[in-house]
Amino acid sequence: MINNFITDQKAKLTVEGKTYEFPVIIGSEGEKAIDIRSLRQETGYITLDTGFMNTGSCGSEITFLEGSNGILNYRGYTIEDLAENCSFVEVAYLLLHDNLPTQAELDHFKMLLSRFALIHEDLIHFFDHFPPNASPMAILSSMVNSLSNFYPEMTENPLENIDKNAARLISKVRTIAACTYKKSLGSPLVYPRHDLSYCGNFLNMMFDSPVKPYKVNKEVVAALNKILILHADHEQNCSTSTVRLVGSARVNLYASISAGISALWGPLHGGANQAVIEMLEAIYNEDGNYNKYIERAKDPNDPFRLVGFGHRVYKNYDPRAKIIKKACDEVLAILKTSDPLLDIAKELEEVALNDDYFIKRNLYPNVDFYSGIVYRAIGIPTNMFTVMFALGRLPGWIAHWKEMWDDPNWRIGRPRQVYVGPKKRPFVPVEERG
Numbered sequence: 001m002i003n004n005f006i007t008d009q010k011a012k013l014t015v016e017g018k019t020y021e022f023p024v025i026i027g028s029e030g031e032k033a034i035d036i037r038s039l040r041q042e043t044g045y046i047t048l049d050t051g052f053m054n055t056g057s058c059g060s061e062i063t064f065l066e067g068s069n070g071i072l073n074y075r076g077y078t079i080e081d082l083a084e085n086c087s088f089v090e091v092a093y094l095l096l097h098d099n100l101p102t103q104a105e106l107d108h109f110k111m112l113l114s115r116f117a118l119i120h121e122d123l124i125h126f127f128d129h130f131p132p133n134a135s136p137m138a139i140l141s142s143m144v145n146s147l148s149n150f151y152p153e154m155t156e157n158p159l160e161n162i163d164k165n166a167a168r169l170i171s172k173v174r175t176i177a178a179c180t181y182k183k184s185l186g187s188p189l190v191y192p193r194h195d196l197s198y199c200g201n202f203l204n205m206m207f208d209s210p211v212k213p214y215k216v217n218k219e220v221v222a223a224l225n226k227i228l229i230l231h232a233d234h235e236q237n238c239s240t241s242t243v244r245l246v247g248s249a250r251v252n253l254y255a256s257i258s259a260g261i262s263a264l265w266g267p268l269h270g271g272a273n274q275a276v277i278e279m280l281e282a283i284y285n286e287d288g289n290y291n292k293y294i295e296r297a298k299d300p301n302d303p304f305r306l307v308g309f310g311h312r313v314y315k316n317y318d319p320r321a322k323i324i325k326k327a328c329d330e331v332l333a334i335l336k337t338s339d340p341l342l343d344i345a346k347e348l349e350e351v352a353l354n355d356d357y358f359i360k361r362n363l364y365p366n367v368d369f370y371s372g373i374v375y376r377a378i379g380i381p382t383n384m385f386t387v388m389f390a391l392g393r394l395p396g397w398i399a400h401w402k403e404m405w406d407d408p409n410w411r412i413g414r415p416r417q418v419y420v421g422p423k424k425r426p427f428v429p430v431e432e433r434g
């Protein structure tokens with residue numbers, strides 16, 4: 001597919017007095033790339049690009065992201081349109097396929113999500129053997145990996161029933177996430193119900209109790225839908241690249257997604273949403289004095305970063321942050337509640353956006369700056385925030401895994417390195433080592 005975008009233009013590279021030409025690729029939204037797939041073979045050189053700041057690992061038809069203008073589109077649809085008009089299930093379908101579903105396709109996908117919502121009863125016993133304070137991300141990652149033992153058909157012919165397997169995973173991860181929470185409380189598990197929507201079911205499994213039935217609130221469902229849509233894909237970020245890289249070794253979908261969940265856990269990636277709230281709480285407990293945090297973030301000798309600020313790709317603004325900030329105000333108004341952390345977040349944003357340090361480095365609030373405040377408002381505990389991110393990102397991971405698996409140009413992912421260790425030296429027997 002990527003080969004269809006090779007142009008007649010050439011990029012020239014001169015090394016050791018010899019000039020080589022490499023094709024220029026221009027993507028469907030104008031992204032320019034130099035195709036160096038034959039570089040090492042032709043020149044004997046490799047490229048060095050720590051952190052992959054300039055390296056495209058694949059061609060993809062799923063998501064377009066343009067950092068300088070804050071653009072994020074899934075399969076050609078803007079994130080603003082999707083967040084305003086769609087359910088998360090429609091967007092999940094869109095990511096997995098080329099188009100938004102027709103009504104019949106949507107009904108079928110919803111039916112699959114309902115059909116696969118239960119998890120095997122043996123899996124439920126797994127929850128009993130994690131220590132009481134186990135991290136929900138560790139539990140989620142282990143449980144998703146274990147699914148490969150319960151549903152081995154995925155390992156045999158993964159693309160044959162991808163719709164079914166994607167729905168199974170999307171549905172079961174939601175059930176596992178809610179069970180993780182219930183187990184952490186020592187409360188009875190709540191089973192999924194066929195009469196509830198994807199998000200409604202999740203909220204019910206999280207908050208229903210035999211002594212206090214939960215009433216699914218449609219505004220809360222709408223807010224959750226929006227937030228999951230905003231997280232549903234973000235092209236080749238750390239966790240998605242992990243899913244692709246692990247999957248490129250032809251490991252099954254569950255193991256690949258489990259690896260993606262582990263990558264997402266990191267505080268520089270999905271773990272940032274939890275870290276933001278912890279930072280805002282710390283500021284609140286210190287009488288709202290955020291200046292100390294701004295100063296620490298600016299100090300080159302302090303590793304502290306203002307969590308929820310900055311992004312590898314967005315250098316103008318994160319379009320998701322804009323939508324979440326608005327959703328945050330709406331949810332608090334609908335639930336007739338207020339959150340002092342939201343006031344601190346807004347003040348902190350204001351100060352940072354007018355500070356030279358942040359202006360020069362193009363540091364703006366990212367998606368995680370406000371998402372935690374929405375989660376808090378709807379009752380999700382802080383240690384579940386990154387699990388919420390995983391729920392949202394799941395369709396994106398599956399779509400990338402599928403695309404990678406289906407790619408005729410597929411190769412196992414295997415970066416190179418520049419060795420800078422000791423040169424070849426003679427072996428020294430242990431008794432002679434000084």
Ligand code: CMC
Pocket residue numbers: 234237267268269270272297298304305306307308309310311312313361363366367368
């Ligand atoms: N606070 C203070 N300074 C920062 C921050 C921050 N949040 N982010 C970047 N910088 C500074 C950094 O110190 C560096 O300064 P200098 O040029 O003086 O050395 C400069 O800005 C460039 O930073 P970088 O580390 O080269 O940027 P990166 O593209 O490698 O990192 C990032 C991107 C998101 C990891 C980083 O901005 C960060 O650590 N942010 C805080 C964590 C966070 O909110 N993560 C969630 C990201 S959005 C959700 C997701 O997609 O996972």
